[in-house]
Amino acid sequence: MNKIELKSLLTDGALATPTGRIVRTLSARGALSATQIARLTGLAKSTVSTVLTELRRSDMVVEAGSESAGGVGRPATALTLNPKAGTCIGILIGQTEIQVILADVSHTVLSDRSAYLAPDYSPDTAIEYVRKLIADAYQGQWQGREGLLGVGIAVGGPVNPVTGKMLRAGGMPTWAGADMRELFGPIFDGVPIFCDNESNCAAIAEMTWGAAQGHDDFIVYTLDLGVGGAIVSGGRVLRGIAGGAGEFGHVVLDPNGPPCRCGNRGCLDVYASFREPLAESERHFGRSMRLADVVELALGGDATCRALIERAGEAGGHGLGLIGSVFNPTLVVVSGRLVAAGDMLMRPLAESFERHTLVKHGDVPDTARTILSPSRFSDNGACMGAVGLVLRHHGRLLN
Amino acid sequence: MNKIELKSLLTDGALATPTGRIVRTLSARGALSATQIARLTGLAKSTVSTVLTELRRSDMVVEAGSESAGGVGRPATALTLNPKAGTCIGILIGQTEIQVILADVSHTVLSDRSAYLAPDYSPDTAIEYVRKLIADAYQGQWQGREGLLGVGIAVGGPVNPVTGKMLRAGGMPTWAGADMRELFGPIFDGVPIFCDNESNCAAIAEMTWGAAQGHDDFIVYTLDLGVGGAIVSGGRVLRGIAGGAGEFGHVVLDPNGPPCRCGNRGCLDVYASFREPLAESERHFGRSMRLADVVELALGGDATCRALIERAGEAGGHGLGLIGSVFNPTLVVVSGRLVAAGDMLMRPLAESFERHTLVKHGDVPDTARTILSPSRFSDNGACMGAVGLVLRHHGRLLN
DNA sequence: CCGAATAAGTTCACCCTAGAACTAATGCGA
DNA sequence: TCGCATTAGTTCTAGGGTGAACTTATTCGG
Structure with missing residues (x-):
């Protein structure tokens, strides 16, 4: 009965009721105190208290390892959803990688496994690997597959978030038109x-565990072998009518420029992706290299x-300037594998940003300037986000 | 007591109470039936009914001229806030124009007056004209200034929406650094x-009366002597941390391009604004012309x-393509005085958009394609929006 | 070592909202 | 012309969320 209740509370059953909102908040944010929940949900402390005692009585919510913050006043007791109440799976379908993360509802990662494939692998191959990785993931866990609450899939190409169908070729031509629901439905x-x-x-x-915690409005700007990004407004990830929002890399700068793999010409991606620099360094060192x-x-x-x-930082700043002029955002989280270079990337990036954007240093007080933060995720950000997709109930495919 | 109550309900007093929400909804949307209010606010019909009878009893809400829609079933009775309950003023501070609109809370425009000035007029001149236009506006109205609920100011340049201070030069160098609250506060x-x-x-x-009615997520793209726009997400106008969001015209396309009046080089505005074409036509006809x-x-x-x-449509489509790649929006409202040209503008614009954006015709079903709508406002859109600013309670300056 | 200050969490009575069941007003078809 | 379908709006009661006042647990200063 426990799990059934949690499932219905997490799905569309009781959206607006206090119990539903509290469970969803706990699911989305992990460990929280009663007072934090009250602040986040906007409910009265009293309501939260009543609901929480009920949830604790029925064992759906448990106390988390208390890390006494050290301030004055009575210390808060952190609560999470009972890890036993269910698990989530996050899957990354990347260009050359398939990753599976198994986590419980208290945000604990139980298993994180990857398989590396040659580019342009087929969906069937992917299914096979996913099946295997998931079997591995449950190996040695006391949690069984019956407690699985949802599966999140992060795809390395444009996908319609409502239908789950892949659009166009994008970076994964073998997946064009693939229907994620149809492909992965049978597994789960x-x-x-x-x-x-x-x-x-x-x-x-980033919003759940990374550099954008507590932010409801920010931009993610990805510098990697491709240039991309995402837009978060009001705590919502903007997807666009066809799932094409945040494609900063495919803004056309020069309609007569060199052709881009997207089919247009002179896209930002042509100038700012690390594909060409990587090739250059391969030529320089005379051997195959990775980013x-x-x-x-x-x-x-x-x-x-x-x-x-x-x-690359210099070129990337051009795109960042574009983001600045279009959004003038509070926060930009810079992600992608280039971020591992640290200040070596961030300094020229920031300088180039300043040059390419509308609102400059001197125009506004420091408090009104866009903050650039490097992502804290080295490599598994997207797959963790797939887990977050489930925990936050974003982008559910219709059955 | 009437007006005092309305004032407190419209300001921060009772944000979340049903009464507050209903009054705000009526203020924002104008005439509505009880059922529509229930749908829009998410409140139960019964609650709406109870609140409305109370509001009608105290004369804050009155029946609007019923335009029987003609469907089957009992016809709805449209309600609005009592026009006697208060007025709003919208002011446009444009590059060569100052406009003042006086409206009541039922969305009826009581007066609409403009004054045309030479470019680069000073703030002091503006104040003088505004004073005069407002005196004129109240002339012959039975509504007095004591019922004024709020003043909205639309400014033809970048302004920090929280402090009310103008940034940099923009199109209005004489206003750089001006403090709108300080300037206009004394008048009201x-x-x-x-x-x-x-x-x-x-x-x-557009959202209140125009082509974006009923839309909570859309982009406005302005083609005029400058290129600009606005972003609406979740019913909220995105402003950016320094009021610089939506400056599509100042996206840098070519860092080595011709200088733009914003200080950067190669901005979209340089290529797509109608400033150069206008000059060209003046040369052609050998006389001074307006757009x-x-x-x-x-x-x-x-x-x-x-x-x-x-x-211009062709050039404007480049910027629209950028918007498409960044937002992939459901709706783009094309505004600005060029829109008066109708299909002559819209056709090349749409074609150019298609060429410059990522998601193309064939990629997605027709239902997932961005809609381009011309604005319905010929010329007074911004000033009506300033009225809407008050009615919707967007962007209030702190006292 | 004790009490003031601070913050977290709990209890309880009251008011208010939601939902079901109802009435009211219209169009349409026989 | 009558009844049925449809949609708008009202009434009433039960249940639930809120806010005020309270209790609990900690730090800090004297």
């Missing part, structure tokens, strides 16, 4: 599937790699 | 002042003017 029959593109998932991860190798070499002092990364 | 002492830039006000007008003249001549069949407008 009956369990709700949530789906969104990689960038939007990364945004959810992470270049970053590592640059951090180790290699001047060529350092220059490539600085130039 | 004690009355709350709302403030936002022209484009954001236009967005509010409206070019549109009129084009509609009258003049080939030169027609070509200029078509070319």
